[in-house]
Amino acid sequence: MSLYEIRDLGIMIGDNRLVEGVDLDVRAGECTAIIGASGSGKSLTCLTPFGLTPGRFSGQVLLDGRDLANAAAAQLREARSQLAGFVFQQPLTALTPHLTVGAQLHEATTQAGGPRPSRSELARQLERVGLSRADERLDQFPHRLSGGERQRVMIAAAIAHDPKLLIADEPTSALDATLRREIMNLLDRLRAEQGLGLLLVSHDLAAVADHANQLVVMDKGRVVERGPAASLIAEPQEDVTRELIAAIPDLNEPPPRLPPVGDRQLVAEALTVSFPRPGWRRGTIQALVDADFEVGEGEALAIVGGSGSGKSTLGRAIAGIGPVTAGTIRWKGEELPERRGRSQRMRKLVQPVFQDPVASLDPQWTVADIIAEPLGFLRPDMLPEERIEKIRDLLGKVGLSEDQAERFPASLSGGQAQRVAIARALAADPDMLVLDEATSALDPLIGSGILQLLGELRDSNRLSILFITHDIAAARRLCHRVIVLDEGWIVECGDMETVITDPQSAVTRKLVAAS
Structure with a gap:
């Protein structure tokens, strides 16, 4: 049985229909990944059912048995604070600039009505996502962190209230290759230990191949290909998928011919x-x-x-x-x-x-x-x-x-x-x-x-x-x-x-x- 189920999803902003006929499932403890070029509708598909975009949607959307398609604004807020966690694409704009890291983690931990966390508990949340000097980071503001450090703070905040579903929009895009692997391994562990379902938007096809169970390829608001991630990447059937794979930089490709350097x-x-x-x-x-x-x-x-x-x-x-x-x-x-x-x-x-x-x-x-x-x-x-x-x-x-x-x-x-x-x-x-x-x-x-x-x-x-x-x-x-x-x-x-x-x-x- 699916933890999160979407059927025939359509999304409109104004008079423009940007997403149409999308079906996908996320099972507890599994990862479904969506890939596609910029503007293909990936982020809209993930965020609109939770009221996080200006779009209007139609179709059936069920999260742990709750009907989001017919939910009132208060019910959507409850679903966001109790059942779902979100990792957004741009960490600098997603974090509150005038709050310290500790204050933002405190807010994320207590949003579902949980007890006030101690400072040591907040530090452990940062250590959980691989941040060094965790106690020191609690007093820092987002602008004092690197892009990768901000991304990890946002992931820590997203999982602070132990959601059932994590929606991650490019969660590793600002991280180096080693940390990408560590974050994806962390998400794998959370899925295994807590039965966390993961809906992942990513252009990191290597991470998708190694960690996702199901892969959905989108182009111009529609699903053009779907299937088990490893087999789909090994043998893509659609030109869109093949082009995405071919565009990934690879150290095995021939070196470029560069012009000479001047003074x-x-x-x-x-x-x-x-x-x-x-x-x-x-x-x-x-x-x-x-x-x-x-x-x-x-x-x-x-x-x-x-x-x-x-x-x-x-x-x-x-x-x-x-x-x-x-x-x-x-x-x-x-x-x-x-x-x-x-x-x-x-x-x-x-x-x-x-x-x-x-x-x-x-x-x-x-x-x-x-x-x-x-x-x-x-x-x-x-x-x-x-x-x-x-x-x-x-x-x-x-x-x-x-x-x-x-x-x-x-x-x-x-x-x-x-x-x-x-x-x-x-x-x-x-x-x-x-x-x-x-x-x-x-x-x-x-x-x-x-x-x-x-x-x-x-x-x-x-x-x-x-x-x-x-x-x-x-x-x-x-x-x-x-x-x-x-x-x-x-x-x-x-x-x-x-x-x-x-x-x-x-x-x-x-x-x-x-x-």
Whole structure:
């Protein structure tokens, strides 16, 4: 008997029918996974029956015998607080920014009317999902965590009230390969020990193959293929499934042919970043220690490591949006001033593209307004008609149409939002892009398209790229060289192919093996 059953699900937003005729089942202790390209209706299918999207749905939806299709708002709230847990796709926007991790876990634990948890119990919930220094994390705010750490906090909150069904929308997209495996193993253990049913949306087909019982492939709001996960991935019957599998970066594929690197542009020497410990504790946390590296013109340099290794800290320091405790950064031999004293010319040199594209875009601005913002600061002399033409040119460069200029971020897919973020960065005509997990939250098809776009920009504009990622296979498609970080230290640095074929550190060997 199914714990969760959907029959003939249809979903409409306004006058648009976005999902039609979807059937699926989730049994207690089992995992049903949904895969598909961005915009295929995966997240709508998972969240709409619980009242978590603006969509209206029809069909039959039963959770542990409760009829959600005819449930009132209060009954849906009860189902969400007692029977279901949710892991959302964007952890930064899903967590409350002004509440500490401990406060958010406390709220999640007591939402179903349970007893107040002690501090040690809250710390154990973090340890349960693989977070180190759990007691210390309870006093931190979400913005002080890496993307992978935020994702694990959200998973801890989702299972804090021991739900019967866990709905996980890309629960491992921001995690490195090792942690992806650990989180999926954790979910397997919960399914086995507690009979937890798991409805999983994922573009990580390796995790799906190893952990899911049933696989549902969606395209344009419909189910195009279904069956046992392992056999369906081994022998896909539909073109959509085959394309998704082929788009996954693989270290066994032939290495790309990359253009030569130009003169040295950026040099970082003994770069160190430390933060004060949160709460009442004294001392500092060393997020980056004595990092030395350089980047040439037209070179793509990968910064690879596990969650919390210091990758984003390094990128923010280079982009001038994060602190530098010690060390120097030079551009073509000239030392860059401190972040607060950086001139307009220096701001033009390096532009960031953030990990969560939707969170980095102003929700009340159109795409045109978002792209035009840097032009207002850096090109105040530009005439209105010139600005409009520049926006059109930038949209074309990142593969977006002109009619998308008047859309708002909420109406964009993850891949479209990432392209807008890249267009905004290019508006400053920078010499370097710093991309923080630019493809981690995207499905393989869209992620492959973003990597191709970045490669074209690197070659045509001679852009230097700092590509921060936990996926060394994705980095290999774009980057000349790679730096491997672990706990704030550079443990390996070299040519991409050399590091992959002959890794010298245990950390690198683990990353390569996981890819």
